[in-house]
Amino acid sequence: MSTAIETRGLAYRAGRDFEIRGLDLAVREGSIYGFLGPNGSGKTTTIRLLLGMLRARAGTIRLLGREVPREMPAVLALTGYVPERPHLYPYLTVDEAERFHAAFFPQFDVGYAAGLRRSFALPGDRRLSSLSKGEMGKLLVLLALAQRPALLVLDEPTDGLDPVVRRDVLAALVDFCSQGRATVFISSHLVHELERICDWVGILDGGALVADLPMQDFKNGIKRLLVAHAPAAAAGAPFAVLRREPEGNEQVWVVRNWEPRMAEWFAASGAELREVADLDLEEGFVELLSSSRAPAA
Amino acid sequence: MYGQLLRAQWLALRLPVVLLAVLGFTLPLLTVTYGGGLEGGPAGRVAQWLFEAQQIGQLIPFFALLAGVLLGIGAWSADHAGKHVYASSLPLSRARYVWLRFAAGATLMLIVVAALLVGALVAVGSVRLPSGVHAYPGQLTVRFLVAAMLCYAIFFAIAASTKRAALAVLGVIGGVVLADVVLWGIGDSTAQVTPTLFMWLTNWPGPLSILIGRWALFDV
Numbered sequence: 001m002s003t004a005i006e007t008r009g010l011a012y013r014a015g016r017d018f019e020i021r022g023l024d025l026a027v028r029e030g031s032i033y034g035f036l037g038p039n040g041s042g043k044t045t046t047i048r049l050l051l052g053m054l055r056a057r058a059g060t061i062r063l064l065g066r067e068v069p070r071e072m073p074a075v076l077a078l079t080g081y082v083p084e085r086p087h088l089y090p091y092l093t094v095d096e097a098e099r100f101h102a103a104f105f106p107q108f109d110v111g112y113a114a115g116l117r118r119s120f121a122l123p124g125d126r127r128l129s130s131l132s133k134g135e136m137g138k139l140l141v142l143l144a145l146a147q148r149p150a151l152l153v154l155d156e157p158t159d160g161l162d163p164v165v166r167r168d169v170l171a172a173l174v175d176f177c178s179q180g181r182a183t184v185f186i187s188s189h190l191v192h193e194l195e196r197i198c199d200w201v202g203i204l205d206g207g208a209l210v211a212d213l214p215m216q217d218f219k220n221g222i223k224r225l226l227v228a229h230a231p232a233a234a235a236g237a238p239f240a241v242l243r244r245e246p247e248g249n250e251q252v253w254v255v256r257n258w259e260p261r262m263a264e265w266f267a268a269s270g271a272e273l274r275e276v277a278d279l280d281l282e283e284g285f286v287e288l289l290s291s292s293r294a295p296a297a
Numbered sequence: 298m299y300g301q302l303l304r305a306q307w308l309a310l311r312l313p314v315v316l317l318a319v320l321g322f323t324l325p326l327l328t329v330t331y332g333g334g335l336e337g338g339p340a341g342r343v344a345q346w347l348f349e350a351q352q353i354g355q356l357i358p359f360f361a362l363l364a365g366v367l368l369g370i371g372a373w374s375a376d377h378a379g380k381h382v383y384a385s386s387l388p389l390s391r392a393r394y395v396w397l398r399f400a401a402g403a404t405l406m407l408i409v410v411a412a413l414l415v416g417a418l419v420a421v422g423s424v425r426l427p428s429g430v431h432a433y434p435g436q437l438t439v440r441f442l443v444a445a446m447l448c449y450a451i452f453f454a455i456a457a458s459t460k461r462a463a464l465a466v467l468g469v470i471g472g473v474v475l476a477d478v479v480l481w482g483i484g485d486s487t488a489q490v491t492p493t494l495f496m497w498l499t500n501w502p503g504p505l506s507i508l509i510g511r512w513a514l515f516d517v
Contacts, residue, residue, distance in 0.1 A: 104387045
């Protein structure tokens, strides 16, 4: 299957403290990829590198089969982008902003934009400077969707929005995704939000990709196990141990890539598996981050 | 694309453009404030009027500079405020975007130039010139056009550049002044860097020579 986003060995440095190191991303065409990471992990920087707004120190980027930044105008013509912060000209009205945007994107769907404007209840004659944060968020999503992009890049599109607006925006995204085969790349630090819409998840921390897996595996593959008579080492285990710590006479293991048949490994090791508990996505996210940050034993 | 950028730039800069247009219309009219009854008047009075008219004309290069600063810097103000994120997400090369922005600002400058031309024509039509005195509304307007566009281009380029580039320009200017101070400090009064550089810039064929000299709507 072809990839909509592909980076190899992507490297970037900003100041002394922040760098992206050897980032290899492969986002399948037609997928909805959740790009998770804590604040400051490099999500926005990665997106800006992908869209040619920043120049990488090393590595290659291909979007929709085209080389970035060499073929940037062609890539951007097919890419809808919702940035982290509003960036439109504040002295324009909603109508004017829409016309301005449409002039640059030949595939801009005026009818679809009008429908979205009605469902978002956006007033056409209001200046952008007077829009609320929620209204501005809706407008940004409207403009990106109405471009009918092959690739939609959303940088924390619902950050700071109230639950009602967030629901509207996510509903519009889901509706858009159901209409075609556009690839969606959505960054967020709100794990539960991505759970509803994404089919693949990448987790970035400290400028490095620490996990890249199907959402199903992320949801179901991370478990908390209660183990009695636990072996000293987990060598040869068919799962990855993210964390283990004593709890009374037993041990709590947090593991990844878990499948029920793997319980046999404990029996073969002389241990007793007493409980298998699901972690919610947020707990799983925190465990993955913690394990990636822990010093190597 | 150009039409939408022009419209957006107009919406952002309409107040300064209108004020500049009013000023551009008014400046030539000021030159004829004391121009009544010149025909057949004493030669001394005509000479005095010409002198005053030319003094007012000397404001026009400063006006060109003001228009260039306002429209040149204003062309980028909205993009700067959004850290150029929106402009960078539009599907056209950066060079093409810069040219479109420049062309939109230059078009707005034409409004100011047209206002000056109309003001100059009204001024010329409002006086009966004594023999030997001629009006040059077309020449004045063309000269203003060139001067204003030159100033606009300079400030457009400075505003378009990064902070580092702007600091480099300021550094060069500061360096030149510092060199003068040092030379003066060591007692070398023959090497005057700043005046020499200024002369080089403002004397033909220096790039700013258009701003220097007589700016007369009326002359013999």
